[in-house]
Amino acid sequence: MSVFDGLKFRKVYSPIHNLDPRIKFVYVISIFVVAIIFYQIIPLLLLFLLQIPFVLLARVQRQWLRSLRGAAFFALLIFVINVGTTFFTSGYSLTAPIIESAAALTLRFVVLVESFSVFFLTTSPDHLGLALEESRVPYEFAFAFTTAVRFVPVLAEEAQTIMDAQKARGLELEKGGLLKRIRNYVPVLIPLIVSAIRRSLELAEAMESRAWGATKKRTNLYALKLHRGDYALIIITVGILAASVYIRLFVPIPTIAQLI
């Protein structure tokens, strides 16, 4: 699924990958806010183009483009719905400004999706887990996150094994109408769930045996330190926010129609 490809992490090291995830996240939220402030196409276009240097620096162009392709369908849907509803509610007129504003809204959606995509493409689960641990989020949540990431491949393999085991007993997952096919998955789901429960029990035992809950003041082997790149990003983020607010309040923005 190409949209999800955009979210998968790639083990490439670049200046963007090494940035503190918390700062990156703040940057992404700021882009989000800016995208909402504006409804004209020119600033949104600028915002979209702003992502590109980050993508190139992080060398994740291919996956990013793939996620763009995935988002294209929804983008088109938004565009058509927008044009459609405006068309029907403003007396059947299809003028340039209408199309332009629909395009702007579509672009807003794309900018939101793409900035998150860059975030996830350039942040490893380890890094993300560490960021969660170092932030004010209670440790239980950070732990739940990293444990989930840790066991996803294990569960996937187990699901495959269970399917194989049941197929070897004559279960035919592909056969039958929709209802029968859903029922066919019961012999796969139940062992999977039971196994997950057993696994949780064993994990809990192991955690308890290693002093889980000994103190609320947990320490950490790793530490997230802010580097020059992080400070640069902070400055960039503040700059964009400030500029955006100023422009929104004081600078009138022409539409493309007016420029032509």
Add this chain to the structure above:
Amino acid sequence: MAIIETKNLSYTYPGASKPSILDVSIKVEKGEFVLITGPSGCGKTTLCRTFNGLVPHFYQGELKGEISVAGIDTLKHNTYEMAKHVGLVFQNPENQLFALSVEKDVAFGLENIGVPRAEIRKKVDWALNQTGIYDLRERSPHEISGGQQQRVAIASVLAMEPEIIVLDEPTSFLDPLSAEKIFDVIYDLNKNQGITVILVEHRLDLTAKYASHLIVMDEGKVRFEGDPREILSSEETRLIGVGIPKATLLYQMLKKQGLNLSDTTPLSSEELADQLLEALKPND
């Protein structure tokens, strides 16, 4: 004083119809290498879990009798307090590792008790080196083999510098070669670091030679306790269903047929081979 001492220890899991351990009274001295064995369901797994308090604190239910581990009454202390004195390594390597890198897993226990970062680093590196996995420290637990995963589990318990390490069938899922490597690591920790080791195992052919103290359990009770050589030569032990090492069985068969072998019951193939070489020297 013994490092582990139990008196008439009995425990029934909530909802179970009969006790898993009954009237267990054992004594373990500091620095010993204890081997606990017995047929499936004999209670050895439950007994292990009383040593660090999982029974009764995690499993609930009532633990009757007296127990003292590293001088602490486990009934009156939390599992997390016991964790500093007793490390427990479980059977399934995969379900003991929850972090995204090996060294983070090894650090887990130390992080939980709030050890300062620099110290964690030192202890983690030490534990990784002791178990021979320093090179794997940045790898993800899913990428490494079962044997390596178990060594990570041992390292993560070792990092907390416990006086006692308990291992509950740690090599069940491993091939014989990986299993041997694990036993070497454990034996080394016992001999060179003075850590008291309690190992639960079926594979006596691989482990009997390490033990100074053997405990055989059956149906929740301790049936035999003491010198491994004595216990493994007894017919009663065999009848319980314990897998006597082949070398020991062969020794007994040969002795019965009159072969002049030494009086020391061998526990490994090396020992028996040496005895045979002596006994079969051509007479000059």
Add this chain to the structure above:
Amino acid sequence: MIEAQNVHFSYANKVEALKGVSLTIKDGEFLAIMGQNGAGKSTLVKQFNGLLKPTTGKVLVDGVETTKTSVASLARNVGFVFQNPDHQLFSETVEDEIGFALKNFGFEHKVIEERVTWALNLLSLTQYRKTSPFLLSGGERKRVALASVLAWDPKTLILDEPTIGQDHEQKEILRQFILQMQTQNKTVVIVTHDVEFVAECNPRVVLMKDGNIVAEGVGKDILTNPTVLAESSIVLPQIAQIFMKLAPLGFPKNIIDIYEAKDIILKAKENKVQP
């Protein structure tokens, strides 16, 4: 008869797990496939019931190419017991569990009843007929999984690491059980790294390493060849280890059976000469 002809197999992530494996398993044979984790043992046996199909090369089960038929139809004759019974158990009662495959294969209700009773009996599970499989002990669950495969009486039985987690008694029962299957002329294939168990059963042994078969032959010969074993990360069985050390006295090296060992040693002592 099961035939693998120059089978190459690669997983989706391009890792080549089988690099040209050729093997013939005759009807009624007892075969042990051994090797380190990752050698390709499980990948190979999954070719025999069609769970995996060769990337190149052919696998024929009773003359039929596995690529030309479904897993379900191959499963009728090739029963596969997986290592972890919990990967199969899902029914409300042991009875339902054992009858699951029979239902899938379209057996009649009356036949299913008979077969289930037979399988329960065979594996001493009759008292658990109406019990939930989840309430049974580890060893009992393993027996239920085995019973559910035996129920449809496949010609061939493949057991994947059947000795893991089993105590001495349980392994002995398993060994007897395999012998019983052999008297019924079933083909039995076990995938294992338990040398002592294989030494006691003395089947034909196939040794794998890195996706290839590196040695094949009588258990006695394969399990006592230290160079071959070292390459495949298998250890010598205890009896063989003893005889390895006794080699300077002229003893044969390929002994794995404890009774044979006893006889040879006593004979040597009698003769007071080197054997």
